[in-house]
Amino acid sequence: MKPSASQQALRRMQRRLELRGLRPNSVDTYLRGARQFLEALDKTPAKVTRSDVERYLLGLREADKSASTRNVALAAIRFLLQSTTSKDVTATIPQVKKQRRLVTVLSPAEVERLLAATESAKYRAIFMTAYGAGLRIGEVRQLRVEDIHSARGLIHVRFSKTGERYVPLGGQLREALRHYYRAYRPVGPQLFPGRGKAGVLTRTSISKVLQAVVNKAGIDKRVTPHTFRHCFATHLLDAGTDLHTLQVLLGHASLNSTAQYLHLSCQKLSQVRSPLDRLAVLQPSSR
Numbered sequence: 001m002k003p004s005a006s007q008q009a010l011r012r013m014q015r016r017l018e019l020r021g022l023r024p025n026s027v028d029t030y031l032r033g034a035r036q037f038l039e040a041l042d043k044t045p046a047k048v049t050r051s052d053v054e055r056y057l058l059g060l061r062e063a064d065k066s067a068s069t070r071n072v073a074l075a076a077i078r079f080l081l082q083s084t085t086s087k088d089v090t091a092t093i094p095q096v097k098k099q100r101r102l103v104t105v106l107s108p109a110e111v112e113r114l115l116a117a118t119e120s121a122k123y124r125a126i127f128m129t130a131y132g133a134g135l136r137i138g139e140v141r142q143l144r145v146e147d148i149h150s151a152r153g154l155i156h157v158r159f160s161k162t163g164e165r166y167v168p169l170g171g172q173l174r175e176a177l178r179h180y181y182r183a184y185r186p187v188g189p190q191l192f193p194g195r196g197k198a199g200v201l202t203r204t205s206i207s208k209v210l211q212a213v214v215n216k217a218g219i220d221k222r223v224t225p226h227t228f229r230h231c232f233a234t235h236l237l238d239a240g241t242d243l244h245t246l247q248v249l250l251g252h253a254s255l256n257s258t259a260q261y262l263h264l265s266c267q268k269l270s271q272v273r274s275p276l277d278r279l280a281v282l283q284p285s286s287r
Contacts, residue, residue: 005044009084010035016083023159025138033076045081050089053077057093067096104221105234105264117217123209125180126192126201127228129155132173134232134249136160137225141201143191145181150174162253230264237265 013034017027038045041052056077060070078090106114111131118124129140133155142159149156154166186193194201206225214223229250236246247258
């Protein structure tokens with residue numbers, strides 16, 4: 001059966017996404033957004049109007065979708081139309097302004113409780129890698145056995161948003177990985193293999209185990225796999241690490257991305273001297 005115009009458009013879009021060198025997860029996200037738009041609209045890309053796009057995005061807002069979700073949808077639609085039509089009707093549609101929200105950060109004591117409550121050597125090693133090296137959970141999932149340079153004290157992060165980098169392999173993390181390796185003997189190439197065809201552990205599997213451990217540890221906070229990276233950055237800032245060093249460790253392209261953690265470092269904030277404290281203000285006498 002001959003593919004429909006929409007199917008052909010999605011295939012052209014996929015080729016262009018892959019030619020741009022986007023990561024597989026990003027390609028899947030854009031394609032999903034474009035497919036959902038076409039299914040909701042029931043039109044070919046060539047017949048899409050600005051009003052169609054605006055109505056779709058307003059529908060997402062009415063469905064209480066987050067600003068990030070709506071912006072991803074707009075980006076997916078824009079890429080679809082740019083890939084398959086001669087004009088882009090989304091050119092002047094602005095992105096949704098996102099409100100800055102403080103993310104969840106665990107205290108060092110809470111991280112200790114969480115790790116102590118993790119009975120599986122495999123998932124304890126995963127959580128310790130995310131926290132101890134400040135890796136995104138996608139970076140942890142893609143680690144290979146050969147990426148752990150124990151003698152050099154380094155981890156080679158190959159699959160990152162901003163290119164490859166090295167991060168330190170601390171003593172406790174080295175021991176946790178050795179314990180895991182002896183217990184599971186992963187044959188590679190993945191350090192933390194999953195059961196699927198691709199051999200990569202899924203985000204869903206990690207999230208399910210993490211939520212069970214959070215409940216077991218009695219931590220009454222919203223904790224996700226990415227929380228470990230937030231904790232890594234915040235705790236290093238509290239310990240006196242400078243922003244430029246932290247930027248390199250996190251693999252941020254912009255220092256602005258790293259600077260967000262200044263808002264989370266309570267120790268840094270508490271050390272700021274109020275301008276009022278610089279004044280010689282006489283206290284009123286008590287009556």
